[in-house]
Amino acid sequence: MAAARILVVDDEPDIRATIGDILEDEGYAVDLAESAAAAREARRSRQPDVVLLDIWMPDLDGISLLREWNERGGLPCPVVMISGHGTVETAVEATRLGAWDFIEKPISLTKLLLVVGHALEAGRLKRENEGLRRQLPAPAELVGSGRATQALRAQIDKLAAHDTGVLVQGEPGTGKETLARALHERSTRRAGPFVTVAAGAIAREHAAIALFGAEDANGLQQGLIEQANGGTLFLDEVADLDPELQLRLSSVIERRALIRCGGHEPVAIGARVIAATAHDLEALVAAGRFREELYYQLKVVPLTVPPLRERSDDIPELLRYHADWFANRDKLPYRHFPVAVQNRLRHYVWPGNLRELRNLVQRLLVLGSGGDVGLDEVELALGQVATATVPAAAAGSAPAIDFSLPLREAREQFERAYLLYQLDAAGGSVGKLAKAVGMERTHLYRKLKDLDIDPRGGARE
Template identity: 40%
Template sequence: MTESDAQSASTEDRYRALLAVSAAVTAYRDLRTLFHELAGQLAGVVPFDALSLVLHDDPTGTMRLHVLETDEPISPRLEIVLSPADDPAGLVWRTQQPLITASLNELQRWPRFRERVEPYGAQSYCWLPLTTPRRRLGALVFTSRQPAAYNGSDVPFLQLVANQVAVAVENAMAFEEIEALKEKLAKEKAYLEEEVRTEHQFGDIVGENAALRAILKQVETVAPTESTVLIRGETGTGKELIARAVHDLSPRRDRTLVKLNCAAIPTGLLESELFGHEKGAFTGAICQRIGRFELAHQGTLFLDEVGDIPLELQPKLLRVLQEHEIERLGGTKTIRVNVRLVAATHRDLAAMMAEGRFRNDLYYRLNVFPLELPPLRERQDDIPRLVRHFTQAFARRMGRRIESIPSAVMDALVRYPWPGNVRELQNVIERAVILSNGSTLQVPAADLHPAARPAADSCAVETITLTDAEREHILRALHDSNWVLGGPNGAAARLGMKRSTLHWKIKKLGISRSG
């Protein structure tokens, strides 16, 4: 065969390979599958031992190795994430000009890149810009273990291949964005449907108590800002309602309010729930899943019981608050998120911080604008309003007619200390509506006596209030512990409560050592 015939055959082979590349680009949506097919089609016409795709990652401003197709498996797995100045692909991406190097010596300008690739025995490279009419994507890279495997005559054909690959990459990225958006919309739809099912007639904040009105005034002040809000209060005081009010009065009201109770999620799954995970990140991760932060992008995330987040997970939450970026579990891609955080807890975070169970820096990040909700026992003037509100709401739901509430019933409800706060009151009224046969609300007396009294006391003439019983119980524990509050044998441990809680109860009940 003459030299002219050989050149003609080579041109013909490259033409057929280019047609095959075009067919593969339209046939395969997954980039790894596409590159495997490209390697097979180009193997006979281009000398290479590895074919790789390096893309510019806009959020981080780095060049990232996305796909690496080799003739045989390599170990350890090659991972390259470098700044454009440290990667030859960055120069190609910036200048939009191909680059050929014949040996490792020509990589001295990029020492960090050379350090990563040198162990794999590669000698020569050909980088080609990946560009479409809409954007600059990165570079297509041919690599060979042979020195001087590429020259300028290879560039026109290889650039035609790169142009086809650029279209495929842009389409694949668009498809991934569409799929991610579809998943996010599906999740938002599920959340909104759940919101409808919870019936927001119970979402109204009912009350005219001065302390509650002061809180709502603060909500009006902070809601239009982007500041983090920390809602503190006992269980059942309505922390979620206040979080919803912050969201509804904010510029994000038209976006999703995403909720997560950190105490309700097993510790091992909480990281995945917050930040999402990639397929195969752990046993049982059969598909990619977006986390609550991604789901709340441009909206509000309400983290209830934030004090229950494990210490080892707290730095990741801090990073989101500081950097506004996350990484899914098992992933390497940095994802920017724009989320307004509202957190809530019934715990004493300051005490937990002093005990080393909560990070100082995270506490200060969360405690930008604290709101302290009063317990229901400090809102006695609101109890009649709440009773009427819940009575009518449950009566409508159950198709009942409750027209009157006896004064004796209302007085008993007002006097009761409501350790479970508004949530307990709501549950008691729901039960009362179910059990009331006529148009008058009847509250079973047992519902207002949570601590059952022993049978031996049934004949006692004197009645002791719940507050008096609690006071006597605490005094007994204090005497038994010689008035030592903390430690394993202290009164707090005997009573099964935190030292700070016991200190608050002693002050509230007016207990003194002389008394």
Template identity: 35%
Template structure:
């Protein structure tokens, strides 16, 4: 894609000379004869770089520079200065101009200055990419060796080399965002922008402006133009998390983007072509929502080009020990503890638990146990109550002929006391009751050590 350059100069001959020189270098050139016209052209053509003369009628270069920086802080701007305007050029650099070039100048000098400026913009994009890549590779890895996870990663490898829209399905906490990250960072777009948005976390009245942006004056409070998420992701990938939370009105607008490959800012009059790879995710059953009329069928099929179903953690239990070891190491380092081990029986209970919150729940449980553990060993007493209660529910089934609740309660109290060597505080924790309640019930059932 050829870079776009906006040339702003009140001298017609200068604009003509710059256009001819830059078009030979395969740049797309736009022209403006003063600062006011420059703002209008900038809004319409969204250039990659601006060549801006300092001395112009209607609106001078400094004023135009300030207004362009409000519209787009990142765009590189090169000031064109004349003899005796050096101090003004330095002032422009302080405001935000990237560089300046003094008249008269050689065409080759201008070309080098432009290349450096565009290279600087590319470097900023690369740094942003590297920051996200670092985040991706440190502390946010995909852990597991189960066949289910291998099948998912095989699918990721196959689809990442395409531009196909992907729909990631799975329960909350299964790692849908990590899979979206893997798709982007394994694709040819990995050096381009990667923009994420949680559709369920933004109020309905704000989601359109977040996705598509708005023009200055589009509504009360719109003091400047805002670039939306789709436009920021141009050339790269946008991740629409919790896409099932979009209302029907936004679904129509998203469908148009997927069909036409263009967006329109709120208050805008011209469609803007975009090249964005869409990855969406949801923990909802979109097919059922379609049948109920809560999700558009045409949008469902647009999103569901390549579906990737993530299995819940309870269906790939062989991955639990790997995840436990990973989180143990991670959180022990964070809290400054040495290597932390699990006491006999703890790992078994972690395997038996159903993990309705999936990997996110497992991560939270390990972090809590590491923080609350004494020394470098996690014991059964460090296990959260919900895991112990779940174990009791699985072990005890109501007999066909029923039972006496008091006998069951007494039996459980005895088990808890024996397991903790009659430590009343620890036994109460195992039972999920207070120590005073335990003492009362011990007296009720005449239980003594």
């Protein structure tokens, strides 16, 4: 993993150089700035993990710079103030503006390293918490001891020792994001962020800023790619990126740097790229719908996730794991899957793969009663899944609708079944779903939320 980056802002050359030398000797990457203007530029070009900021400087004092950062999108990271003759009022104002700690001059080597270490840990925990808030809680383990899963786990262990790009291929719902997370957790970047870019879920008009960030005279906004620095960037369903974004992404991977929207200078990027797709990218390249250079940049090492029907030996473990997980997360009563039920589900074809299994287990825990899951419950649940995911012509009947319901509720029942089918046909891509059903994407997201449909099938893949 890349060394933590410390920005030292102090107008006294001797102090600036001394602090820089001490921190570099401890293995940190250090940027030095002699003024507020230099600090702005250093922060713009390379995002620091901690800032050491002198209070008294000739062009603009540290408190004013702290206030400026705080008003323009929040502090970039933990900021430690350096003061030789601060007052109580100064300390109170800096604390109010978000300063993390203070170091007094003359600087104690022991205290400097202690404060920097604690600030780095605080920044890491904050990023992790923010990442957890952005994401749906989901199982992040490769569950199963069948041959296919053991082979996949062995491949991940080998790849974890390297920093190369990986292209994860597999049907929708097979757990591609879970695999990417497992690879991240086994790698040297595990202490860094894991940032997911769900290409199909970003509105086209905001996609460039969301991915590459933006900057203007009023400040800067980090994009998702920049937020992955020091960690892993997971490109979920990369085939959904439009041609312009494909071109810009290819340039970022090639140059290991990006230019924010509205910016002019490159920003260094140090993230491992793991991409995933349920599509045949080679066919899309041949059809002119995916950039060839980006395809080869992503496919340094291809990794295929087998569908669940080829992992039938894992079904018993997966059922136990998810029953336990939902019982703990949602405080549902734990239920046991008897051998007869396990055997029935081992021979089920699982068109929705792991996503379908998770939803099935959750449904059985929510709606069922008693300690053991019965075969009749499973057959009923599988029948409802088939109704929701197979068109009437193929199923031999129309979707089941309770005609005793009021019109509004019956309509919602039909709309939910219809959108679930269309979402499955679109491979989980909201962009493709919007085109298929003829809805504007913002309205579609609202409709999915109203119908309690998670575009990602209830968990990230």
